[in-house]
Amino acid sequence: MLCERMPRSKDISLPNPHERFTALYTTYQARVYGYAASRAGHQLAEEVVSETFLVAWRRLDDIPADAQLPWLLRVARNILRDNYRQAARRESLEAELRTWTEQAIADAGEHAVERVAVLRALAGLSDADKEVLTLTTWHGLSAAEAAEVVGCSKAAFFVRLHRARRRLQSAIDVTRTSASPKPVTVPGGELR
């Protein structure tokens, strides 16, 4: 499970700004990347990581030592909202979800059918539902941390999560009763 504890202030209280920044980047860049990829696909994720950490460098003293990851994810969320057209971001994420679904179809491993069903169900949910669901399940945030990322109270987040979870369950049920997935060949990707 991804619910690892975030490093506390004693781990990152390095005096040199460059060392602090490097420690922050090394610890969290993959998490920020994962969040950005789950919100906008890989095509935009790299740039979102860069922009997020450029903001982090400029505001190094503002980052709360005990909530660094939520702070970074909130910055990434704002960057996604402010710097990219909603339609472009959604299109990129839809393409990514199709890729993940195709990969799950091609994967003959355990629970492959369930994974396909849940990814297809997720793809059909609203953007807001996708976000609250993945913050807790894919990115390992507690409800309080996730609430901080989306900018609402913990209680409000619980309500949103509960409703999103119900809609996900319904969507999974619908997906399961539809046609069974066909195996597809995933292109290996030609070396450029």
Next chain:
Amino acid sequence: MSRKPDAMDLLAMARPAALDRGSRLSADDLLAMAQAEPPRESSRLRRARPRRWALWAPLATAAIVALVFVLVTRLASPPAVLDPPRANQELFDLADRIDRLPATGGAYWREVRIDGTPLAGGGYTLTVSGRSETWVPRDPADPVLRLAWRREAARPATAADERAWRAAGAPDRVKGHCENKGPCPSVPVADEPQDCRYTMGVDPTGTYPDATVSTFTMADLAAIPTDPDKLIERLRAYHAIWNARGFTQPFETFLPTTANLLGMPLSPAQRAALIRVLAALPTTRVVGTVTDPLGRRGISVDLGGEGGSLVYSGKPRKELPVSYRLILDPTTGATLAHVSYAARTALGATKGQVMGYQARGPESGWTGKPASPPKGCKRTGSVQ
């Protein structure tokens, strides 16, 4: 009868492994980009101040500086000298550090060049690297030795790329389009380039092989002045030679090119003098401390200019803008590498990603005579 699986458990199970890929940029790459801007003052503090104060701040600061200056000049004896940090202070500091280092010497100047370009695809990136060496004698009566490795080697660019390459079955050869060289033959995945060839022969003119600044003999290089005025005078002479060849760029535009001398056989005092000239140029900017493509710490310097662009053979109408950086050894001031970075995220490249480099191998520098014939190398008529 089995219980219906929980939607959240199913979702957690379906988490794509690709989310763990992480950015291809290293902390150093990001730091180099980030260091273009200094960390700002805490925004909490900024918000606490009334905006009017911000408008008046420059005037207030000027007034305080003026007051301090008046007090200092009137009260202090002897007058205190205010010495604010200069632009590119890191380069001036570097020059001060190396100025008095002892000059070294040898019968030969060995120049080892390792270049690299990325080759991306299949979910991972490889760095295709090549190697060549030139041994230039101090005495033109001795032979010049040139070595080149004919087969390049490809290695996964990062640890994450290595994991992805292994997950793809660890292919021992890769084939595709190099980013900036057009169609490439298949390249073996190996630690080092293979198939070394060499030529060895006397060059009676004794000309140093790098003529990008001017045409030098070893004696010419040894005579480059360390006095700032005389050095500028000498650089003007090099510029005049270039203009006589048909180039029309002004002296100020030519000056950044003289940084190429930092990879040539200069003494520490000569390098220090040249670094001071470069540091004072308005177009020069220290980007920060970075790790060069061979893993060495260095000072990354932007010498100005418009950068360039990478033309993709597979995408003829698309170009990727790149920025060039010179990376200097913080202990000697000598060139470690010239690196080009993607200036924006496009065409499969990420802003700040290394798109190519020419590094000086750590063996470069003054040395004794080479083994003849060089070990593990075949003689050939020509070495490119």
